[in-house]
Amino acid sequence: METLEQIRARLLLAYPAAQITFVTNPGPAAEHSLLIEAAHAVEIARWLRDDPALRLDYCSNATGVDWPDKTITDVTTTTEPDPAGGPAKTVEIKTTRLQPGYLEAIYHLYSIALKQGPVVIRLRTANRTDAVTLPSLTPTWRSCDFQEREIFDLYGIIFTGHPDLRRLLMWDEFKDHPMRKDYVEPDDYEWEPTAHGAVLERAKPHQSAAAAPAPKMGGTP
Amino acid sequence: MNPFTPSAPAPFASAPGPTVRAVHDEFHGDLLEVSMGPQHPSTHGVFRMVATLDGEQLVKLKPVFGYLHRNHEKIAENTTYLGSMPYTDRLDYLCSMSTNWAYALAVEKLAGQAVPERAQYLRIIMAELTRLVNHSCLVGFLFNDLGTSFTPLLYAFREREKIIDLFEALSGSRMMCNYQRFGGCRVDPTPEWLAAAQQLVDNFPRFLDEYERMLTGNEIMLARTQGVGRLDATHAINAGITGPVLRASGVDYDLRKVDAYGFYAQFDFRVPLGAHGDTYDRYMMRILEMRESVKILQQAFKRLPAGPIMDPKAKLRGFRPKAGEAYGRLEGPKGELGFFLISDGSPNPYRYRVRPPSLINLTLLEEMCLGHTIADAVVILGSIDIVLGEVDR
Amino acid sequence: MLGSGIINGLIVTAKNFAGSYHDPERMVTVEYPEQKTVLPENYRNFPFLITENATDPMGTLRCVACQICEKECPPQCIIIEKSKDKKPDATGKLQLYPAIFGIDTSVCMSCQICVEVCPFDAIKMDKVFEIATTDRFQDLFLDRERLAKPNSYYHEIHPVEAAEVDGRLLAERKAAEEKAKVAAAAKAAAAAAKPVVTPPPATP
Numbered sequence A: 001m002e003t004l005e006q007i008r009a010r011l012l013l014a015y016p017a018a019q020i021t022f023v024t025n026p027g028p029a030a031e032h033s034l035l036i037e038a039a040h041a042v043e044i045a046r047w048l049r050d051d052p053a054l055r056l057d058y059c060s061n062a063t064g065v066d067w068p069d070k071t072i073t074d075v076t077t078t079t080e081p082d083p084a085g086g087p088a089k090t091v092e093i094k095t096t097r098l099q100p101g102y103l104e105a106i107y108h109l110y111s112i113a114l115k116q117g118p119v120v121i122r123l124r125t126a127n128r129t130d131a132v133t134l135p136s137l138t139p140t141w142r143s144c145d146f147q148e149r150e151i152f153d154l155y156g157i158i159f160t161g162h163p164d165l166r167r168l169l170m171w172d173e174f175k176d177h178p179m180r181k182d183y184v185e186p187d188d189y190e191w192e193p194t195a196h197g198a199v200l201e202r203a204k205p206h207q208s209a210a211a212a213p214a215p216k217m218g219g220t221p
Numbered sequence B: 001m002n003p004f005t006p007s008a009p010a011p012f013a014s015a016p017g018p019t020v021r022a023v024h025d026e027f028h029g030d031l032l033e034v035s036m037g038p039q040h041p042s043t044h045g046v047f048r049m050v051a052t053l054d055g056e057q058l059v060k061l062k063p064v065f066g067y068l069h070r071n072h073e074k075i076a077e078n079t080t081y082l083g084s085m086p087y088t089d090r091l092d093y094l095c096s097m098s099t100n101w102a103y104a105l106a107v108e109k110l111a112g113q114a115v116p117e118r119a120q121y122l123r124i125i126m127a128e129l130t131r132l133v134n135h136s137c138l139v140g141f142l143f144n145d146l147g148t149s150f151t152p153l154l155y156a157f158r159e160r161e162k163i164i165d166l167f168e169a170l171s172g173s174r175m176m177c178n179y180q181r182f183g184g185c186r187v188d189p190t191p192e193w194l195a196a197a198q199q200l201v202d203n204f205p206r207f208l209d210e211y212e213r214m215l216t217g218n219e220i221m222l223a224r225t226q227g228v229g230r231l232d233a234t235h236a237i238n239a240g241i242t243g244p245v246l247r248a249s250g251v252d253y254d255l256r257k258v259d260a261y262g263f264y265a266q267f268d269f270r271v272p273l274g275a276h277g278d279t280y281d282r283y284m285m286r287i288l289e290m291r292e293s294v295k296i297l298q299q300a301f302k303r304l305p306a307g308p309i310m311d312p313k314a315k316l317r318g319f320r321p322k323a324g325e326a327y328g329r330l331e332g333p334k335g336e337l338g339f340f341l342i343s344d345g346s347p348n349p350y351r352y353r354v355r356p357p358s359l360i361n362l363t364l365l366e367e368m369c370l371g372h373t374i375a376d377a378v379v380i381l382g383s384i385d386i387v388l389g390e391v392d393r
Numbered sequence C: 001m002l003g004s005g006i007i008n009g010l011i012v013t014a015k016n017f018a019g020s021y022h023d024p025e026r027m028v029t030v031e032y033p034e035q036k037t038v039l040p041e042n043y044r045n046f047p048f049l050i051t052e053n054a055t056d057p058m059g060t061l062r063c064v065a066c067q068i069c070e071k072e073c074p075p076q077c078i079i080i081e082k083s084k085d086k087k088p089d090a091t092g093k094l095q096l097y098p099a100i101f102g103i104d105t106s107v108c109m110s111c112q113i114c115v116e117v118c119p120f121d122a123i124k125m126d127k128v129f130e131i132a133t134t135d136r137f138q139d140l141f142l143d144r145e146r147l148a149k150p151n152s153y154y155h156e157i158h159p160v161e162a163a164e165v166d167g168r169l170l171a172e173r174k175a176a177e178e179k180a181k182v183a184a185a186a187k188a189a190a191a192a193a194k195p196v197v198t199p200p201p202a203t204p
């Protein structure tokens, strides 16, 4: 199979306006991927599926990933000569910048016809709050149907062009998206008496003192 | 918090009211909507189908998921790599050995961990025994779903029980084996265990012959399954259907051959293919695959090398793969089972994703069932082979 | 031929019916409470703590409260609190011991990870599976006293594994003793050699 760089070069020939970035995977698996601009994703997906040399007719896995906002501290070191003639001083300048977070959808494509793959493509949303739409690839690969519904359910990416975008696993009235990194569980359990210290702590405000005696935790000799 | 954007209202799934109600449709006149499940004996777990019926024929069928959802992926992201291994047992609780392997495979790919030869052979033995367990369960349940009788299920379960006893003797638990580790296997089987397994595999074709004699040519079986729930190859590929369901439609795609993960490249076996893509072909696919599995097992027992079962470099505690990502997949008994992992160098995975074959194989359930009666929908669902622990995760 | 499938089915059923009286391959069920199957050696259920001495179980727990198992347990069902003081262990070395050690068996999933990660072979899997109780909370929470079982019991339920563990521990203890002896000898030698090396006091 062609390397990912070759695929990228051919894609850029076919879609000169599209922005396609090569994303390196530093791990030992070395499965690199292509980051595709959302505006051209549908055409590019179709091209990948129908190109006679690739024929990626099978989208095995579609998944979301949450990358929250990150504060990154850059440290630049400069050496300043000492005006008094002493040894040069090193000065560290720390700058913090906010790297905005985004949601990502990753697709693993294979070819059943030519028995090759994988080609990994990723799409990114602009941010995590209001611009969370991505084009749906379900019209190209039907196998993304349930998986994109799941991503919508658990991560909150809205796929435009999806034929039936509803929650898949959580119930329809559920708010929020549980797989996001900043998700906070609602404190709505039916608390039971338990021996777990941590659970007991959390259950305390919900229990009347008479309801449950604290279990015995073993004695000290 | 993020604003929740409601999607288009669900036409049938979330409608309140009784489970059976009349719906009016302009083309068909009066229809009946029936909620099948989540507590229904033939949905193989807590699975719900909202079926719209015209007489007894299905005109619409919407699967509803999530009754067994426990956010397995979030749990795994909050525990260590090793700590998720016992949870993977609970995904597909009929085939915990191959689910373990799939997860170990992905982590080994992520961390660049080698696996010794004996462990590779043991994994193949366990995976193929699991295939026997899963397929014999499936064919048993299929006849239960047909409404013919309960007896074949008991015969199938008897054979499954023998294999599960072997798993128990080896790993300590019948279904929650927790047997694989990153870089090898946990327990080395004794020669007695191997002899017992060999004997079981030798006897297995006898059971298969008997089973086929009872059912493969049975008139009820033929009438109820041939031509029912047809699936053509193009649609199946596009919808990501994998495993025996895909091969029943005549697509030659078996990851044991394509990826040749583990040591499968050294084994001599064939990939059975169907021609019609109907329920009968899917049933035959399971029977033929069991015969091939027996062949693989015989070869594996013959060639099983001596040696260590764990890579000496493998770490149990303090396992931290380098930053990176990996997608590992294997041919589970139900289809392509994949694990996608992103590591950021910490002891917990940053992203942990299961590609559940059971869920994705249901994508075309509606298309397969439309036009058939509701009794056939039960058979079609049974022939797809789902486990709700994996569908809902 | 129409009907042949039904006749074949009946033949198979009849064969199984007759076989269930004499063929062990087809006769697989046991009448449970009266008859019991033999559990395999590797069978696991819930963990228990090993004590060296059956007469003083709380004094001779092998566990040193290192809390590794507590950290690694996937559903977080182990609770450990370290002791304030130290007690000598089997080799006579002073060690901490768990003042509180509890396992919530209603949460435990019998995964055996605590056993695998324990560096002191102090926790092992039990085989008792008839554990029905009438109280869901108190009775399923096993504290130190109920978890502790003597090493002889371990030998009873997992003979092969226990022999291997004991052999390893014995070898480790011997090695430690040898090392201590060598270290002591070296110390003594150093002490003996010392006066020679000490420089003579400087004369004022």
Ligand code: SF4
Binding pocket: C062, C063, C064, C065, C066, C067, C068, C069, C070, C080, C117, C118, C119, C120, C121, C122, C123
């Ligand atoms: S049982 Fe083992 S791992 Fe757990 S605290 Fe005791 S010595 Fe440490």
Ligand code: SF4
Binding pocket: C047, C072, C073, C074, C075, C076, C077, C078, C103, C107, C108, C109, C110, C111, C112, C113, C114, C115
């Ligand atoms: S067996 Fe597993 S769940 Fe139970 S205490 Fe040990 S580590 Fe925890």
